[in-house]
Amino acid sequence: MASLVESVVNFPVPKDAAAIKSFVHMAGYYRWFVPNFAEKAARLTRLLRKEVEWSWGAPQQEAFECLKRVLTGRPLLAYPYFSKPFTLVTDASKVGLGAALPQDRGQGEQPVAYASKVNAKNVAQYGITDLECAAVIWAVKLFRPYLYGRKFRLVTDHAALNWLMTSKDLTGRVHRWALQLQEYDFEIVYRPGKDNVVADALSRAPVRTVVSSRTDAAPPGGEGQLTDDEIATEQAKDKTVQSLKSKKKYGDRRVGEEGALVYIYERDGSKRVVLPS
Incomplete structure (x- = not known):
């Protein structure tokens, strides 16, 4: 979408x-x-x-x-499967922040979502350590519905995150960032900059409108998640969802309603709530 x-x-x-x-x-x-x-x-x-x-x-x-x-299309772009772990990949530059949310289904990483954001003037003045930490905080907030309550891999090409999670002398915004990350369960994975090419490219060429999340599937319920009523309300306001509802198709898949919610029906018989963008 x-x-x-x-x-x-x-x-x-x-x-x-x-x-x-x-x-x-x-x-x-x-x-x-x-x-x-x-x-x-x-x-x-x-x-x-x-x-x-x-x-x-x-x-x-x-x-x-x-x-x-x-x-940005099938078969590369993947549907999120909440039974499998997510990987969050981030990077930062003076120009912007970049992130990708892939999953490995046994054939290598496939993207579920991409995101980028142009840095505000004050953020552009951060040192590289703070920039890398800012990218992580932004991306975790952005993809919270996919990450909260689940263990995930957090991939970075900078040692900033290890410092953020282990330092005893944090103050100001960095201290606030560390507290925000404490509610998530993740494993930090180092990926050299030469291999962190997706998030790196996005951070160096950001767009001004930020990606929210894929509009194919809703995560299971839980703290911090949208309720069915909240999803239904947002679906009713979302032009993309209403277009799918009207066409009754998403590619070769059927789109239909059950109660107040709009679903995509997979070929294997499963169904997925369409999340508003």
Whole structure:
């Protein structure tokens, strides 16, 4: 849905080789799910060669749009399965914050959601440690319905998070951040910056509208979760949900109502509440 993938759909057109490299590396992280990835990316990767003069025209734009469609559609983009653990991947730059919420179904990480956010002026002044911590706090809040009450992996390319969780001398906003994280159950996983390409690319090319969450499935009930009545109220106000309800289809899946809630019915007979964006 649009809100889920806006940070990729509206990814800025690359203006130089560095921006192309960042975008292609993000797309390439999921290359195992993308048939003929090298062919799809060829018109972009060619511009990374030193002997090739920079030229952005219709062929390059077409390749760029093709890869964005791959990143934001099935079969790569996955439905959330709450019986399996989530991974939250974050990164930060002076320009913005980036995050991805993937799951591994046994074939490698597949994205459930992407997000990015342009830094406010005061946040852009943070040091790198505070920036990385700010990215984690923002992403955890954003994806709270998926993470609260479940153990998840929190992937970062910076030691800031270990410091945040273990330091005894925290003050001010950093102390508040540490307290906020105490209500979550997660394992910190270090991923070198050269491998943290998805969140890195999103943080360096953020969009101004932030992704909320995937509009396919609601997590089970629990503290901090929406009730059925609250979901139904928000569904009634959401244009995307109402469009699905009217069309009665989501791809090749049926959309229908049970009581006040709108559901997507899977081919295996299961059903998923459509979350408002």
